[in-house]
Amino acid sequence: ERYATLKRFLERNPHPIKPYQLALQLADLFDQYQVHRSDWLLDWAEGKDILKKREEGTASLDIPPDQRWQPDFWRALIEDLGEHWEMNSRSRLHTKFISRLHEIADQGEPIPPGLSRRIIIFGISSLPRQVLETLAALSRVCQVLYFVHNPCRYYWADIIEGKELLSESSRRFAKKEGFPSVLEDQDLHRFGNPLLASWGKQGRDYVKLLDEWDDLATSQKIFKNDINLFSEDLPDASSLLQQVQNGILELLPLPSEAEKTTPIGKDDDSITFHIAHSPQREIEILHDQLLRIFDQKEDSPSSIQPRDVIVMLPDIDRYAPHIEAVFGQQPDPSIENPPPAIPYSIADRKTRGHDPICKAMEALLDLPASRFAASEILDLLEVEALQRRFGLKVPDVSLLQRWIRDAGIRWGIDVEHRSEGEFHAPIDPTLSLNQNTWDFGFKRLFLGYAMGHGDAFEGITPYPEIGGMEGPILGALRDLLNSLQSLRDRLKAEAIPEAWVALFKELIDAFFQPQGSEEERSVALLRETLDQWYRQVAEAGLTTSLPLAIVKEAWISKLDEPRLTQRFLGGSVNFCTLMPMRSIPFKVVCLLGMNAADFPRLQPQ
CATH class of the missing domain: 1.10.486.10 (PCRA; domain 4)
Incomplete structure (x- = not known):
């Protein structure tokens, strides 16, 4: 029986909430398929139980026996939707949309009403392939400008293990002078920046994905000037933070002991690490350090204000009580000249908690x-x-x-x-x-x-x-x-x-x-979430008829969905969850809770 895997889940420790939990997981799974592997769903809809590879000319894979229920389930879902299938399948709509855009471009038809002549995208650290396919098709009928943050001016996919090298013709960024054509694992430390090698996997994969859609010859023809906008007038790397930043930008490996390095000043606090024995102690150390920073910079032109500080954590709900206990305490009237209260705000908390x-x-x-x-x-x-x-x-x-x-x-x-x-x-x-x-x-x-x-x-x-x-x-x-x-x-x-x-x-x-x-x-x-x-x-x-367990979870879980009313950038020290692009407007970035078991966060399977 193909659905044996699902049947075992439902029959093991049966509970009214389990069918609902299974439905949530299946909905999320097939939604991810629609975004990232819509080609699989199209094949499954046609009765082809295969896993097509991205690379052209490569053979498709057979679906593992314990996962063969997925194509059957998808076809059953299509049958249940009936005539609504065409208008409710993202993969089908995506295919039709792309085909229509190419048809408009090939036949020279006017731009459809409502479509802007220019589309500008910025501040996004990653996009799925399906969205890039859409932008590439849109670029045939309107101008698309996509601004991408890249920490390194050189091509750096080589320094990460497990990569598939792109051809030289498709690379927008040049290889750094002196780099070998093929970088062996034992030479990673000699030629690659260790931070890019260990933390840059998502950025590497995304830059590689962009290269697949980047028409380098056309862009160089249209844009006479260089559109790779890296600063050439870099300040002297006097602080440790500037040395780290320049090392990433210039793809510099760690210096050997024999090489001359810039000494770090005793008062250099551009990067500091603190070890604490508990979340409460972490917050107390942070509070003391922020008071010191605000006091040091108070009379200088580059003064640091609470709004210039962001504190990011993997689990904001775990630390929220400790934040309120330390930052929310009232000054002790028995102390002469007590330290000032630091204004703060906590974003991304779960409402139900x-x-x-x-x-x-x-x-x-x-x-x-x-x-x-x-x-x-x-x-x-x-x-x-x-x-x-x-x-x-x-x-x-x-x-x-x-x-x-x-x-x-x-x-x-x-x-x-x-x-x-x-x-x-x-x-x-x-x-x-x-x-x-x-x-x-x-x-x-x-x-x-x-x-x-x-x-x-x-x-x-x-x-x-x-x-x-x-x-x-x-x-x-x-x-x-x-x-x-x-x-x-x-x-x-x-x-x-x-x-x-x-x-x-x-x-x-x-x-x-x-x-x-x-x-x-x-x-x-x-009331709003209940009506929704x-x-x-x-x-x-x-x-x-539904049991309370399902209705309760379906309603109360909506309280934790992100909303635009959540406070952020409110003029105080901002506590928030670790998310891409969040640290850009801030002069001081603090990280808490960076324990090996807590970060990177593991998604339960």
Whole structure:
């Protein structure tokens, strides 16, 4: 059976979310095929179960036996789309678009309406082959100017192992004088720059890809001047950073001990390394170093401001709490002339991980599997929008925390809840199953409110610390638990998408009363992503009942999708994820979390 691989995945540890996870992976896989190997998909659509190679004149490869389900799956998808296949397949649209552009150019037709006479692309570090094919076809009917960053003025693909050398005629960049025609592995250190050799694979591959589409003779004919714009008037490499930069630009190997090198000054801090034992210590060192830089440059013409600094990390969410703890601390009033606070902003954070309302929403959707631990309910009570909805104030939360602790509430709604599924009875057989549940605790709290100090009533000892004016606070806690229990019961059953959307909108209104721009923005984001998910479901014609696990993940995961509203370049020290081209406008670039296990980031397969 060709689908045995997928079947094994679904049958091993079955869970309602696994079909959805598999669908996500398959969608991403075939989307990548459409971008990078559309020729494979076109062959598969015609019934050719082969893997075509890029190089002309080379034989195609057979698909491995355990992957032969992929062509079948693609054809089944085409059959399911029916007449919509032609307009929804990127690979098919790409082929038609390219053919139409060549037809316009060959027949001398006018430029189609809406197509600009000139297209300019810049600030992009890499593009897939399919996009370059499109730009090459567009260049036949309009002018296309593509500005490419290249760290080295010479042809440098030779210095990386595993390359396929291009022919001399297709290279835009000349070989450096003195380079051998073929560079052996043992000579890499003698002729190649080690940073390009180890970190330049993506740039090497991209420059090589551009060379395949670059008509060097035509460009030299049109552009009389040299369009390889490398600076000829380089400053003296006085700092270590300038020496590194010039070494990459000029394709210089590491100097030998016998060669004369430029000495590094004792006060040269252009490149510095710090070793720290924890993320917290990394941030503390960074904070101290930035204060030193701002203080040193304060009166100089080349002063460094917070907006000139970028801090990039492989995992921004892991470091965000430490950043807020160090950079967000208030100056100590007991210290004379305390260091100034450094303004900062954190970009690229996952909304579901730090936004209080979104975190609370995710916790509410997890109620069917919740033990109703006291700590979980107290975490919900920390959300101010939820406090307002149930008539509570910030000081009331600490009071409720004391009541819950002293009343002995630990986990579980009642005996029935504790008896469900994976929840087990107490280890001590002398204890009642109702001991330390919310039902047990509320009986103590309300009995104490009604009678104050007194003897136990039907085996329940009253909790006497609740006064008459505090009754509404206790009632609000009871209302919250009733609402949570009712919501838990409603979330257990499967429902059609329309019913889920109605329930979630009701949930937002029932548990949150936003106040202020931040909270209103969070609630608006919840509603916006929910409507977006429902539109996609409606377009797909999905009307079957779905379990909560799938609906929750499909909705909440949309909160983390990139949006234009995320702050960046806001005039302060910018903390962000490591991404290409991000460091260009900054004078100071700092890297944190560059541990061997964390960078380069590994994509799970």
